[in-house]
Amino acid sequence: MKKEGQPAGVKNIVLLVLPQVQLLDIAGPLDVFTAANRFLNSSKPDSGYHVYLVSGTSEKIICSSSGMPLSCSHTIYDIDFPIDTLLVAGTTLCVLNEISPDIYHYLQNIKPEVRRMGSVCVGAFVLAKAGLLDGKQVTTHWKFADTLQKSYPKLEVNVNPFFICDKPIYTSGGVSSGMDLALALLEEDFGKSLATEVARHLVLHLKRSGMQSQFGETLPEYEMMSPLTKDVRDLLKDKLGETIMIEYIAESLNMSIRNFSRVFLKESGMTPGRFLEKMRLDQAKNMLEYTEMSVDMIADKCGFSNAASLRRVFLRNISISPAQYREAFKTTE
DSSP, X not given: OOOTXXXXXXXXXXXXXXXXXXXXXXXXXXXXXXXXXXXXXXXOTTEEEEEEEEESSSOSXXXXXXXXEEEOSEETTSOOSOOSEEEEOOOOHXXXXXXXXXXHHHHHHHGXXXXXXXXXXXXXXXXXXXXXXXXXXXXXXXXXXHHHHHHOTTSEEOSSSSEEEETTEEEEOSTTHHHHHHHHHHHHHHOHHHHHHHHHHTTOOSSOSSOGGGGSOSSOOGGXXXXXHHHHXXXXXXXXXXXXXXHHHHHHTTOOHHHHHHHHHHHHSSOHHHHHHHHHHHHXXXXXXXXXXXXXXXXXXXXXXXXXXXXXXXXXXXXXXXHHHHHHHOOOO
C-alpha cells in the first residue's frame, strides 16, 4: 500500500540514522536520490523517491559525528508508511555497543516487507548483528573489514569493492562509497541514462575505477591486533628490508615454529608469510606517497627481490601498479 497522496511510481527510501552518524553517509545518498527527483520531475513527474531520515532511537534529533544535529521525520517506533529500500548509515563501533536491541528486532521484522536493504560504511555491523547478512558477500569500510569478518564468520567480507550487491542485500564501503551505492540503486530503478546524468551533475564517476583497498593500509590498525600479532609487527617493522625467516620470528618469541604458525594464524587470520608481505606492501605504499625514491629502491628497502616482484604484489593486492599508486596518492609540498 502506498502512502496517502503519494504517486504510485514513487519509492520510499529510509536512511536509518544512529547517534554519531557520519554526515556524508547520510548526505551523499540523499543528494543522489534528490538530484534524481529533479531530473525526473520534468520527464516522469509521477515517479522518483521520497527519502526519509529515520532515527534508530526514540529521539528524532540525532547528533552527528561532526556535532551537527540531524532532524529525523520518524523513528523506528512510529514509521507509518511502506518502505521500498532501507539503508543503515554508518557510525562508530562504540555506538553500536550502546544502541537498543530494538533496532535489531525492527530490522528483522521489517526485512520481509522491504524490497532492498543495505548499509553504508559501518552500518554493515548493524545488519550483521541482526543476522541479516549470514551467507552473503558484503563489504564495509576497509579499516573495519577484518573486524567484521572475525565477529561474524557466517558472512563473506570483501574489502575491495566500493559496494556489493548480493540481493536483496546491498552493502557499501567507507563513507563516500554510499554515493557509489546510491548511483547503482538509481541505475537499477531508472536506467543508466538517468544515473549518468545525476553522476555528472554531482561531479562523480558513475562507476569509480579501482577499489576501496587502495585507500587504506593492508593490515588492520595496530590497536585492533591481538597481543601476539602486535609483538610480531613490532619485531619486524625495522627489518623489512632484510631476509626474514619464520625460524627467527618463532625463536624471538620463545615459541616453536609449529606452535607459532598455528597460534598466529588463529589470532591474525593469516599466515606469518602473508602478514610479512602485507607489512612490506604497507611500507612500500608509504614510501611511494612520501618519498621520491625510485620503485627499484623502494622494492629493495621493503624486502622485495626487485621492482617486478613489488609490482606483482601491488597488482595482486590492490589491482594497480606502484607507479599508478604513486600517481594517485603522492603527497605534494
